Amino acid sequence: MADGLARRVAAALLLSFLVLAGCETPSPSKSAGPRTAPGTAPAAARYNLAGYSEGFKQGYGDACASPSRRSAERYKSDTDYRMGWNDGQSLCKK
Numbered sequence: 001m002a003d004g005l006a007r008r009v010a011a012a013l014l015l016s017f018l019v020l021a022g023c024e025t026p027s028p029s030k031s032a033g034p035r036t037a038p039g040t041a042p043a044a045a046r047y048n049l050a051g052y053s054e055g056f057k058q059g060y061g062d063a064c065a066s067p068s069r070r071s072a073e074r075y076k077s078d079t080d081y082r083m084g085w086n087d088g089q090s091l092c093k094k
Contacts, residue, residue, distance in 0.1 A: 063088025
């Protein structure tokens with residue numbers, strides 16, 4: 001009787017191990033996708049900008065571009081662009 005219980009426990013542990021082993025999160029070196037040097041990936045690839053206005057996304061992208069670029073006229077007149085550019089400068093240029 002004890003022998004059968006031990007087999008069931010061993011089988012359950014083995015099954016649990018196999019299930020959990022399949023849940024490994026791949027490291028960045030294992031993940032598929034384009035490989036780029038640090039600081040060269042587009043802003044949208046590095047940060048989730050979902051929910052932000054198009055102006056914010058464009059300003060952020062311009063600030064994170066290498067070399068960074070800024071539309072002087074748009075920076076003065078578009079608040080969202082200016083906020084995105086400032087956020088991009090502070091995060092992407094570290």
